[in-house]
Amino acid sequence: MMTTDCDAVIVGTGPGGSTVADVLTAAGWSVIMLEKGANHLLALESPYEGLGRITNDEIKFMRRWFLGPDPFLEPRTFRRSDADGERLLTGEVNNLPSTVGGGGFHADGKLPRFRDVDFKAASELGPIDGADVVDWPVDYDEMEPYYAAAERIIGVAGDHTGNPFAAWRSGPYPMPPGPDMYCAIVTSEAAVERGLHPYRAPTGVNSVEYDGRPACNNCGFCAYFGCPIEAKGDPIAPLRNALRTGRCEVRPESYVVRVDLDGTSRTAQGVTYLDVDGMEHVVRARNVVIAAGAFETPRLLLRSEVGNSSGNVGRYLMYHFQTYTLGLFPFRLHAYRGRAVTHLHDDFLAPDAAALAAARDAGLPYFRGGIVEHGGAAHPMMEAVHTPAGAHHSRTMLQSPMRDRMAAFTMQGEDLPQRTNRIDLDPAIRDVWGFPAGRVTYQPHRHEIAASRHWAPLLETVMKDAGATHTFSVTSPPLAGEPGADTPFMASVSRHIMGTTRMGSDPRTTVCDPWQRLHDVENVMVADSSVFPTSAGYGPTLTIVALAVRAARALAGLEPLRSQRPAPDTELGRFSAV
């Protein structure tokens, strides 16, 4: 029997990998976590205190890539299709932090659950030409207790009575919502008047002291910054839980080169990685968990030549198709204070008769949009950069149309899975370790575009009702012929990256099995949004964490979690969608 260094080696320390580490160490397993980025989050020795490097500092976080990936060290490339040649862009493409804590670090922590239909798009809504819409190998009823566990691990504040489109819940949120942002109060009131159903967003930000961490103090440097006072649970809560068991070792600046297989090629022996000095090391482990994110996970599998008998590693890449509707107000909204986004509405996830008619006019059987975030705010440096240089610059900044007078709706539109949208290895561009950069080949399906075109005018109407004097809408990626379509903004700016090692029961068409293990290699599991078969119109993080709890418990041989749907005559049951 081969001697091993640990029960599981986990590649990546974001929400997925940290959750797996939490669950496995609680079950008595030993784990080693390898993270290619540096550690700015917490001391790796007891008592695992914060390092004090997370700050309200626009230069550090918005201009100098403190959390990585630095586009010089870790460039990525982009093209829309093979017809574009090898690449159109090199540099920043869908960057999620490359650091201990991963994508959880920069997120502002809106953590909605999916709904029942999101796991059954093919059987309940049907196919769409040009896309591979499929059901998930798990349904909402099975996922519910894992969602509840994920909400407890991270610490989610929310109001279970607010959202008529929400799926059933076995219990309330762990915390009540935090204070509503003024700009969201203004836009929500207007949305209600137009028949929409805004509600207080479930947010992984403490509204009261929780799990030994303080309540949020509304500093406003939320999305892209990380929390200086640890009021945000993702990623620090599960990571610190794992470290406190004494059975988890985190090795930052450790770049995994490949997954190593044994002679049968059906079993992994561990991984090989490079340390910060470029020295090669091997970790032998009974299990390998890859949680590097939906961009880096397929890249690692492709360069390892592991797990790809289906030919689908890297394929079915999905983002959210983002529609931004911006409104300029004659009064100040001070959206730079608070949690970035405090309200959502889900109406566009359940298309009405008008939306179905618009879909048919576009030659589609249906379309769906996504959650709409009620937000605003840019910090002053970003406002300055987006203000034209010259004589009027300072006067415009005094008026502050973007930072202080702008409200924004962001629709995270569902993006259909297409086999041609993919991550592969760039033929020429290299990272600092000498390996091929990841390359995106992506263009949206007409479904996303039709949904955006249908709902953007309504969002502009709501904005005007709320008091905006000027409104406009833009999308990411931009549509052909519209501003930005032929510029560095042609790549999606979405950080919601999904679907590149999709899971399912058929090894001919999917990469991972329903428990997120590679069909080809029994002891390798993927624990991030790579496994998503479809993108739904919700932020992915809570579902990543819930799936990670489910898969890690199964890996550790623990009983599945179960939960009870509340009876209709109970307080919880009354607020559960049919």
Add this chain to the structure above:
Amino acid sequence: MPIWFEEREHAVVRAAVHRLIPACEDHPGAADAGAADYIDGLLGAFLVDPPRIFAGGPFSGRYGGDPGFERFTPLTRHQELAWRTRIEGSQGRAEREFNGPVVGLQEVYREGLAKLGADFCDVDGDEQDRRLDALPAFKHLLYEHACEGTYGAPEYGGNRDCLAWVAIKFPGDVQPRGYTDEEVSGRV
């Protein structure tokens, strides 16, 4: 005293950022906010230790707490490679050229300022604008740096005494005070 620019270069930078982000009533503009000092600090980041790339934390001290911003964060080996390459250029060194040669910001500035002309400070504003417009890539770089140096944290050398934040009524980095619930939800 600039740490990297020569005095006359610093004066040209100061004059140029004044055209991009001018002063007006109630606003100091980039020149008086110290944007040229910010750019000088970036180009000379490696003349001090730790390099002035990433301010420390968790707080600046402006709203209480330990004033940690002024203690800059030591760079990791990779961060040093990236920022030395970005600032100094690749200079033919293999470890900086894994995707080809990189022209550094120091060289870009030295050449750009030379092209603006030794008499840049002495010509009128319209002529200064014409010379900047003739160098669109350099103008854009200067402009982005002027924005950073005007509205970034003062620890990076610009936004002197938080003048720009005071002008636009932005409280800046408010940790550990934050905002009260009333300040978040209320109309003002």
